[in-house]
Amino acid sequence: MIKLEKVEKIYQRGSERVRALKGIDLEIERGEFLSIVGPSGSGKTTLLHILGCLDTPTSGIVRLDGIDIETMPEKELVKIRREKIGYIFQQFYLIPGLTVYENVSLPLTFSRKERNRSEIENLIEMVGLKDRINHKPNQLSGGEMQRTAIARALVNNPEFILADEPTGNLDSENAEMIFELLKSLHNKGISIILITHNPDLAQRTERIIKLKDGIIESDQMV
Amino acid sequence: MTTILFSYKNLLRHKTRSFLTLVGITASIAVLYSIISFNKGFEAGLSKELERTGLHFMIVPSGCPHEVASLVLHGAVIPKYLDDTVSEKIRNFKDISLISPILVTQLPNQIHNKIDLVYGMEMSHLKNIKPQWNIKGSIPDNDEGLILGSEVFDHMKVKIGDTYSYGDKKFTITGVLEKTGSQDDAFIYIPITALQKMLNKEGKVTALGVKVLYPEKLTEIIEKLSNEIPGIQIVTMNQVMNSISSLASSAKILSLSVAIIALIISAVGVMNSILMTVFERTQEIGMMRAIGAGRNDIFKIIITETILLTTTGGLAGLIISNIGSGLIEDFVRKFMPYVPAGKILLFDYKIALFSLIFSIFVGVVSGLYPAYRASKVSPIEAIKG
Numbered sequence: 260m261i262k263l264e265k266v267e268k269i270y271q272r273g274s275e276r277v278r279a280l281k282g283i284d285l286e287i288e289r290g291e292f293l294s295i296v297g298p299s300g301s302g303k304t305t306l307l308h309i310l311g312c313l314d315t316p317t318s319g320i321v322r323l324d325g326i327d328i329e330t331m332p333e334k335e336l337v338k339i340r341r342e343k344i345g346y347i348f349q350q351f352y353l354i355p356g357l358t359v360y361e362n363v364s365l366p367l368t369f370s371r372k373e374r375n376r377s378e379i380e381n382l383i384e385m386v387g388l389k390d391r392i393n394h395k396p397n398q399l400s401g402g403e404m405q406r407t408a409i410a411r412a413l414v415n416n417p418e419f420i421l422a423d424e425p426t427g428n429l430d431s432e433n434a435e436m437i438f439e440l441l442k443s444l445h446n447k448g449i450s451i452i453l454i455t456h457n458p459d460l461a462q463r464t465e466r467i468i469k470l471k472d473g474i475i476e477s478d479q480m481v
Numbered sequence: 482m483t484t485i486l487f488s489y490k491n492l493l494r495h496k497t498r499s500f501l502t503l504v505g506i507t508a509s510i511a512v513l514y515s516i517i518s519f520n521k522g523f524e525a526g527l528s529k530e531l532e533r534t535g536l537h538f539m540i541v542p543s544g545c546p547h548e549v550a551s552l553v554l555h556g557a558v559i560p561k562y563l564d565d566t567v568s569e570k571i572r573n574f575k576d577i578s579l580i581s582p583i584l585v586t587q588l589p590n591q592i593h594n595k596i597d598l599v600y601g602m603e604m605s606h607l608k609n610i611k612p613q614w615n616i617k618g619s620i621p622d623n624d625e626g627l628i629l630g631s632e633v634f635d636h637m638k639v640k641i642g643d644t645y646s647y648g649d650k651k652f653t654i655t656g657v658l659e660k661t662g663s664q665d666d667a668f669i670y671i672p673i674t675a676l677q678k679m680l681n682k683e684g685k686v687t688a689l690g691v692k693v694l695y696p697e698k699l700t701e702i703i704e705k706l707s708n709e710i711p712g713i714q715i716v717t718m719n720q721v722m723n724s725i726s727s728l729a730s731s732a733k734i735l736s737l738s739v740a741i742i743a744l745i746i747s748a749v750g751v752m753n754s755i756l757m758t759v760f761e762r763t764q765e766i767g768m769m770r771a772i773g774a775g776r777n778d779i780f781k782i783i784i785t786e787t788i789l790l791t792t793t794g795g796l797a798g799l800i801i802s803n804i805g806s807g808l809i810e811d812f813v814r815k816f817m818p819y820v821p822a823g824k825i826l827l828f829d830y831k832i833a834l835f836s837l838i839f840s841i842f843v844g845v846v847s848g849l850y851p852a853y854r855a856s857k858v859s860p861i862e863a864i865k866g
Contacts, residue, residue, distance in 0.1 A: 304865070313771055313860050334775065341773035348864060352768035356494040361482055368482050369773040415773065423864075 261287045261310055261419075266319035266329075268305050268473075279305040280316070281473040287452065289418065292445040294453045294461040297470035303454045304423060306470065310452060311344050311421045312336045341370040345412030345449075349424035351404040353396040353411075359383060360392050363410045370415050382410045386440060402433030409440055419450045426457065438463070484778075488785035495758060499790065502754040505747035506794025506840065511802040513740040514836040515809045518802075518829050520733050526821035527725060531718040535609045536581070536690040537699055538717045540567065540706070563713065565684035570710050571691065576702055579692035581606040584673050586680060586687075588647050593637060597647075600668045601676030610690060614665075617641065618656030624675035626655035632666040634658075645669075650679050736813075744843060748791075752847040755787050759855045766855055767863020776856040783855045787848030788841055795840025799833050802826075 268280040279302045287293065287310075295303050308314040309321060312328060315336075321329045323339065331339075340346075353362045364379050383392050386406040396404055405425060412420055422441065426434035438460055445451045453464060461467050462481060469477040492499045542561035568580055584601035602610065604620050618641040621627060627645060629637070634657045639645065645652045652671065660666060677683045693702055703715050716724075759766070766779055802809060806826035814820045 308861050311771065337770075337773065337775040340771065346768075346771045348768065348771075350764070352765060352864070354490075354765060356490045357487075361490075364482055365487075365769070366772045368484065368487060369769070369775070369778050411772065 260289055260322075260324060261285075262320075262322040263309070263316075264320040264322075266309060266316040266321060268302075268309065268314070269317045279473055280309075282319070283473075283475060285468070285475065285478070287450065289450055290445070290448055291466060292442070292451045292453075292464045293466035293468060294455055294464040295468045295470060296455060296458065296461050297476070300472075301470040302473040303470055305473075307421055307423055307452065307454055310419075311346060312339045341366070341415055343418045345415065345417035345420045347405070347408050347412050347420060347422040347425045349427040351396075351401075351408045351428075353404055353407055355396050358393045358395055359388055359399070359407050359410075362396070362407055363414055366411060366415050372415060374414065379414065382413055383407075386410045387436075400433070401429050402436055405429060405433070405437050406440065409437070409444075413444070413449075417449065419452060420444060422451065422453045424454055424456065426455065426460065434460070484781050484785050485789070488782050488789055491758070491782070492786055492789060495754075498754055498757075502747075502750050502790055503794045503797070505750045506791050506843070507797040507801065509740065509743035509747045510795045510798030510836055510840050511805075512743055512798075513737075513839070514799055514832060515802045515806070515813075515826065516733075516736045516740050517836070518826055518832045519810070519813055520737075521829060521832065522825035522827060523729065523733075523820065524726065526825050527722055530613075530821040531722055534690075534718065535612055535692060536579075536718070537693050537696060538691050538703060538715050539721070540571070540689040540691060540713050540715055541687070543712060543714045562682065562685035562687060563689060564686075567710060567713060568686070568689055571689065571706065574702065574706065576694045576698055577691060578694045579606065579609060579690075581610055581690040581692075582673050582686040583688045583690060584676050584680075584682070584686050586676070588679075590647070592646065597633070598668050599676065600670050601673035602670060604670075604672050606690075607670075609692065611665075614661065615659040616656040617659060618654075621653075621655045621672055624672045624678075625651075625653055626672070627652040628656045628658055628670040629654060630658050630666040630668045630670075631660040633669055647679060650675070744839075747794075748843045748847040751787050751790055751844070752851060755783060755790075755848060755851040756854065758786075759783060759851050759858075762855075763858055763863045766858045767860040770858070770860035771864060779858070780852045780856040783852035784845065784848035787851065788844035791840045791844030791847065792837070795837050795843075798840070799836060803828055 263283050263285040266280055266283040266285075267278070270277040270279055283306065295306060297303050305314070309316055312323070313336075315321070315329050315331070319329065320327060323343070328336065328339065354365065357365065360379060360383065363383055364374070367374055380389070380392065383389060386409050388403060388406055388410070391399060391403060396407070399407065405428075409420075409425075420441065425441070426437050429437065434457070441451050441453065442463075451464075453460070455461050464481060466478070466480050468475060540563065542563055544561060568582065571577060571580055581603050586599050586601070588597045588599050590597045604622070607614070607620055616628060618628075629639070629645075639654060641654050641657060643654050645654050652675075658665065658670070673686070677685060693699060699717070703717070707713070707715055769779065810824070810826050
């Protein structure tokens with residue numbers, strides 16, 4: 260479970276102070292499938308970074324499974340990212356020189372976890388890329404790249420998947436496929452937190468959190 | 482996937498850039514290795530060559546010790562002479578087993594229109610003075626024969642048995658010295674009495690090579706000789722070696738400095754190349770941080786890339802310099818004074834190991850800054866795009 264209390268985030272950009280989040284109170288239960296929506300600059304990505312332990316708030320409390328993480332040193336945050344969180348990005352960020360298999364197993368290099376080849380192959384099969392396993396990113400379509408990134412996010416068995424506009428660079432057909440994949444992961448018990456601009460996709464999640472100017476405008480179950 | 486494999490694959494993404502960087506490191510490690518092993522081989526070859534001369538010391542007219550050094554190894558024209566009385570006096574000393582006169586000069590060769598370097602020596606002493614020589618044909622047994630150095634022989638287009646003249650004096654070529662790789666190859670060897678006659682320098686010599694019966698008494702003998710015979714200078718083989726070593730040392734220092742500078746330049750090349758890839762991969766590094774890489778992991782990946790580059794370059798450099806050692810040797814011989822005969826560049830595992838460790842060290846040093854920069858990449862800033 261993730262709990263945020265009065266979370267504020269202030270950036271210093273040159274001489275300008277940017278208040279990206281202005282007091283967020285939020286609870287996310289394990290196994291939820293929720294979307295965060297809002298216009299550009301509303302603080303969606305900042306919120307996702309804090310939920311994903313990539314960033315700490317300027318003030319307020321962030322509690323992950325009962326542990327306060329807002330004052331945690333970077334070393335501990337890295338450990339949480341490895342063990343509990345899987346990230347998916349709009350631009351996929353696959354490593355060009357590596358095959359699908361190698362890209363998917365990359366997080367294991369950092370977590371030092373052992374997984375045998377068949378486990379990774381199963382993951383790749385699950386995202387529908389069995390016959391692409393030895394392909395490099397430049398041989399894949401956008402949808403295939405994002406599916407590779409999803410398999411990569413799953414390789415450490417995370418509790419949460421944080422997806423930052425995962426369908427933003429895809430056509431509707433591929434976007435649909437990715438969304439269905441996320442839904443199937445949710446059905447397996449993984450919490451999915453999705454940032455999207457697409458209101459139709461948001462409507463198909465269980466809960467929609469609407470952000471505006473750094474505060475939660477609405478938080479509704481669908 | 483291990484960090485090493487991952488770093489290796491990263492390097493393969495920019496094949497041309499990595500290759501060019503590698504070439505720099507390869508070349509500079511090859512130069513460094515060759516120079517160090519050459520210097521080592523030089524010392525060893527020199528003392529071996531001096532040991533093999535079979536002489537314990539040289540007696541020359543008082544003068545510059547460097548002249549003597551060059552005379553001992555490869556002949557030099559010194560316009561001062563010792564006369565017969567000196568060798569007579571020395572002959573009276575006990576404990577002397579051999580006195581060999583040497584007369585070095587230049588003679589105009591009218592037929593080929595050039596100046597010959599001529600070395601007058603007691604042909605019967607040849608086996609004692611130059612035991613390492615191989616002679617095709619025979620050693621002259623009278624004043625009518627001569628021996629050609631291999632280089633002279635190749636240039637003249639003559640054969641054994643031909644006549645070789647200086648003015649009215651005619652010699653027969655009885656033998657040819659096989660290639661020694663030293664400056665001995667450029668000389669013509671004439672029986673000393675014949676040469677003295679031709680030059681009207683009967684009884685005059687450039688130097689006397691002396692062998693004693695009991696080498697342990699060397700210091701004692703030298704002291705006695707210097708005290709009792711005026712106008713001479715005695716140079717032991719050790720002094721010759723020191724003299725040559727000091728002559729060669731500036732060349733050594735210069736060449737080593739060049740190698741070190743080349744290495745520094747190529748290390749900067751490695752740093753630059755990897756730093757460029759770090760800047761290009763900022764987003765990728767941010768992604769890796771997001772999916773669980775700590776700062777240490779990123780640091781390790783980048784420094785492994787530079788170490789891989791320099792170690793591969795070091796290995797390639799060692800292989801190339803060992804394969805090409807013959808060429809390198811010929812090249813260095815042209816620029817370095819008094820390089821001893823024989824093969825100087827032999828594989829030396831200690832120097833090879835040192836060069837390899839040094840190339841790893843260069844990898845670490847040149848990787849520190851790029852790795853530091855990469856580890857400082859903020860994941861949030863990076864993945865914002």
